[in-house]
Amino acid sequence: MRGPSPRVALSTPACPRQFRQPDINVEAHMRDIPHDSSTACPTTGDVFGYASEQIHRAAAEMWPRVPVLLGNHIPSVTGYVHQLQVGDRPMYAKHSMLGGSLVSVLTGEYGTWEAVAKRQAAYVDAPDSLLAREAKQLAFLASDGKPRACAVIGLRRGVLFTEPVPGPALSALMLTSPAEAGHLLVRAWSELVPLHSRNFPGEEIAERSIAGTFRRKFNGLSGETYLGRLGVARLSEETSAEVIALIRPLVLRLHRVPLGPTAAEDKVLVYGDLKPEHIVFPDGPDKAPYFIDPGLMRAAPSVDAAKLISRTTLSLAASGASAAAAKDIALGIQEFVRTLLGNADHLRRDAMLRRLLLLWCMDTINIMTTYLSAPSAVPLPVQGRRLAEDPLPVLRLVNAASDLLTTRSESTAAWERALDGVSGVGA
Structure with a gap:
């Protein structure tokens, strides 16, 4: 892990004069x-x-x-x-x-x-x-x-x-009992199935969209400026340059991979911000969990699945878990995805895996760049601080996993490479 960059200025940086919405005079x-x-x-x-x-x-x-x-x-x-x-x-x-x-x-x-x-x-x-x-x-x-x-x-x-919900989060349970990761992921997912058939009359929280967030962050000149700041506040100059050199082509690659339209019949009500730390088991792992911090919107279920897999991987990477635990959690993710795929035919299975992996990569880049762009005065959560201090293992995982998405290779090959990467983030 690297120390803070000597380039960090102690004075408050100047702000741009142009910003998102007009002033409101109050x-x-x-x-x-x-x-x-x-x-x-x-x-x-x-x-x-x-x-x-x-x-x-x-x-x-x-x-x-x-x-x-x-x-x-x-x-x-x-x-x-x-x-x-x-x-x-x-x-x-x-x-x-x-x-x-x-x-x-x-x-x-x-x-x-x-x-x-x-x-x-x-x-x-x-x-x-x-x-x-x-x-x-x-x-x-x-x-x-x-x-x-x-x-x-x-x-x-x-x-x-x-109201607080006391009890261990899904992220903590998987790290404590990594061999149960698959069961825990499937258990949590089963609680969301009834949501998929409901209609929400209120307004969505579309800001939680993975693809929408990715496009907002990395769009045009502002996106290039944003990329150029990554790691400046928390990493050495050398590591910051390595991070930027890795992320810049990675973002371009993910932009080039078509996400594909979601058919109207495939859009359901999804949780929208499905992170393992947002799923709490107050009554134990065999009882129904509680969910916090929703971001309900209509989308393909893969949006929820991708964020759950992405954040599970980040939790693992930040935990310092053993190589054996990392392998168990990777197997748990595989078990979870088999449940999602069900009896899909070969073509649909390939399309589902490709979309899931692309969203997984996008979400990981979304949150990693948020951590890496945070001013040094911002107190990050423990996971965010650890990932911001040592970002390269996760970024290399995403780089390797996404590489095959731009080829004619079947999605299964890219998916297996991604799971190998998850297995490799253990200590």
């Missing part, structure tokens, strides 16, 4: 918001201080005569999440800045802190804000109970309060 709200200069990117002090204040205010308004104690901050690249104690009641509080990732906000993608704060004041009241949609999706899941989802306590000031 002058009255600005009196209570600390902000940086009009030429600097938002800092973690700006963003985290504002989010913490909004959580306190929202909780005080919802429970005016009950003591509120802010607990541990849960590091995340997407939103600001805190444990919270309201009286004797534990809960989680989640705050989202303009519906974007924290990394995007802190690298100036949405403009200066002054601009972000102004727009945030109006954004939280929008009925289609990210957390308003998430709250409705959790309520929708609770109405049927299949799959089981964490309960919503309330939404105020753009802060979503939810």
Whole structure:
């Protein structure tokens, strides 16, 4: 692992003057918001201080005569999440800045802190804000109970309060019992099957789309600029250059591989943000799990499967697990995929594997580049920090797995190479 790059500047970088949406003029709200200069990117002090204040205010308004104690901050690249104690009641509080990732906000993608704060004041009241949609999706899941989802306590000031779900996550269970990985993946997936036949009347969270995120990130000049920053804040100059040299052609390759249209009859309601850390087993691995942080949308089921496989692999790579454990988890992924393929004929099986592998590679590049572009002041989750400090094994895995996608080789060959790569990430 490499130390931080000597190139990192201690001063706050200048922000671009052009950003995603027009300013919203909410002058009255600005009196209570600390902000940086009009030429600097938002800092973690700006963003985290504002989010913490909004959580306190929202909780005080919802429970005016009950003591509120802010607990541990849960590091995340997407939103600001805190444990919270309201009286004797534990809960989680989640705050989202303009519906974007924290990394995007802190690298100036949405403009200066002054601009972000102004727009945030109006954004939280929008009925289609990210957390308003998430709250409705959790309520929708609770109405049927299949799959089981964490309960919503309330939404105020753009802060979503939810009940905690105690227990081990799927990611932890697979690392503890790697020989059971296949059973655990299939068990979790079976809970989502009823969801595939339901209709959701509310708004989707299309921002969780793997292919959509990939195209937004790596599109044109802005994508090239983004690639050129990877690893600058967390890696040595030499390793950063190696990362960029590996990712740049990899992104071009994935752009060239056709994803193919999804037939209307193949589109179902999918969970949308299906990560092993979002699947919790409070009653043990043989009982139905709970799901947190949904991103419901209509898509092919392969979208959920690809993210689950991608994030399982990243969890394994960051864990320092043994080679034997890595092999067991790779076999578990294979068992899971056999379940997905079912009795598909040869042509459909080949198409399904190709699509699944392409989405897997895209998702891995999406999240790895988010980790690698995060400013050094952003506290990453443990997994993200480890992967950002030592990214090359995972990037080489994706590079090797995706290489055969651009040839006439059958998808089975590319798939087997990918599984060999998963087996190889163990210590």
